[in-house]
Amino acid sequence: MAQSTLAQEPQVKIERSGDKVTARIVGHWTAEHAELVESFAAEIGAEADQHHVIFDLGEVQRLDTLGAWVLDRTRHELGERGQAADFANASPEQQILLDEVAYRGFQEQPKARHSKAMDFLVDVGKSMAGAGKDLVDGVAFLGELVSALIRVVVHPRRFRGTALVNQLEQIAYRSVPIIVLISFLVGCIVAQQGIFQLVRFGATPFVVDLIGILVLRELALLLTSIMVAGRSGSAFTAEIGSMKMREEIDALRVMGLDPIEVLIVPRILALVIGLPLLTFISSIAALSGGGVTAWLYGDVSPDVFLSRLREAVSMNTFLVGLMKAPFMALVIGIIATLEGLAVEGSAESLGRHVTSSVVKAIFMVIVLDGLFAMFFAAIRY
Amino acid sequence: MLDRHHLPIDRNREVVIRVRGVEVGFGDRTILNGLDLDVYRGEILGFVGASGQGKSVLTRTILGLVPKRAGTIEVLGRNLDDLSPSERRLLERRWGVLFQQGALFSALTVKQNVQVPMREYLNLSDRLLDELAMLKIEMVGLKPDAADKLPSELSGGMIKRAALARALALDPDIVFLDEPTSGLDPIGAGEFDELIATLQRTLGLTVFMVTHDLDSLYTVCDRIAALGEGKILAEGPIETLLASDNPWLRSYFHGKRARAAMASDS
């Protein structure tokens, strides 16, 4: 069937008699032949100078909306030039179709015009305003979260223990393997690089101080936070976002359930509990990696490694790293929630917000870590 | 009321969809069990059945979205199992589908949604692409300002109309409509029925319409097929179904609501 439609190309036969031009429309005037249809229609328009034009549809084999539209458009354009134009020999079906598509102009929706420089300034302004709004939203949401937490504390029966345990499994337990693996590897790399440089000064054993302090104060926490932001923050935004898209959040609300209490409190609590645990695990893994490398590559035996480690790090080195973890968890959780709730109807918007949730969370984790570094330096902790 | 039966419709009873012995199931549940059905060219077939009997499943099976366990399906004279991928593409551009939930692409505006199949299959100038999309949007009764809206900004009825505009984008031979009037107000549903009838007349469509709407069945459907227990319980013009003594059909067509629809129609 497809072959036969392709064979029946549209044609037009133009005949003049007196002051009349008859355009005999032949063949398939359908969307498959859009280009031909349009060019023939233009030809009719061009040929028909100052004449009365008749479109003879007697020999049309197929006419679809596109064909009818283009014909009627041509007729309308002739009319605008002050020429009479009519259809003849249209079958009843074709006439209905022609009436149905009756040509009308579709005005373009006016589009605002800008210069490039203007667009750039507008973009900069918008992103500054957006950043400011994010900050305000974040603080406002923190308030809501705290008030939800207080409600949960006051009415412990409203606390969703099962959801919390489930989230802990998703966020903490299931990310243990990957975090152990990358921390171990990073520990190895740092130790290897440290030894490589320190051996020139004959100070190889100091690699233990390097690893101990770096890992416990900064590295373990940063690695874990970035991993959790990528792994759980994104999942969290996608879950909340797709629930928002399908009006599930609204459904909770109209049932008198508070979405923050039901969905968000368990997740953020799980993050706040899980992240310090993961940071601890990550520290141990990175120290082990460093220890193994120091032993194999720098001839620092495990005994020496452990005793030097005890001298190099004090309790507060360890606590500094661990203390920061809940704050990082809070930042990741709040950003993920806000991005999830900002999702609008489309799948594209969901994707965009998941991406920006991860990017913003990692960015904020690093900024916050910098602020903490300044703070701890100032109080000499 | 539309007086469509007086129009010269060429009825040579060409079968455009022929379903034979189709069996479909999920896990150990059989939904369709040896189902036979014919759809003739140029007719509007209403497909009824209780909720969950498998009306959507049959539609999706014909469209090739659900695998069948047995049976054959022929569309426009071609067995769907024997088609090469390129033949299948040719066939797919000759049918349009209105899904039960609309299934508009959420990231695209209504106009872009309508243009998706046009861009894919046709070689149109930009001007025609715009004009045709706007034409289809107006034909289904949407206001021009709906064209630049995203699906999430539309009401339920507007989504149905926009999805119909997309289904009609290529002037298909066959359209599958899964509950086109559900969720519309009665006046809107009536308009939608008339719209389908008008389009069927002007474009020579064959319409396969799953519906629960008794008014649609009375006013626009040429033939009705009823699904039950995985088979066609009865098919034919509405009089045949009214005369059936199947208990479900009796309560369907002779219940309170059915009597009201019948009364308003006559």
Ligand SMILES: Nc1ncnc2c1ncn2[C@@H]1O[C@H](COP(=O)(O)OP(=O)(O)OP(=O)(O)O)[C@@H](O)[C@H]1O
């Ligand atoms: N993907 C699937 N997996 C398992 N079961 C399915 C699947 N799709 C449909 N079903 C089952 O098949 C049966 C028929 O479903 P279908 O959607 O066709 O119903 P329907 O007749 O269209 O009903 P309605 O009028 O409510 O739309 C239902 O019992 C449903 O649970």
Ligand SMILES: [Mg+2]
């Ligand atoms: Mg269904």
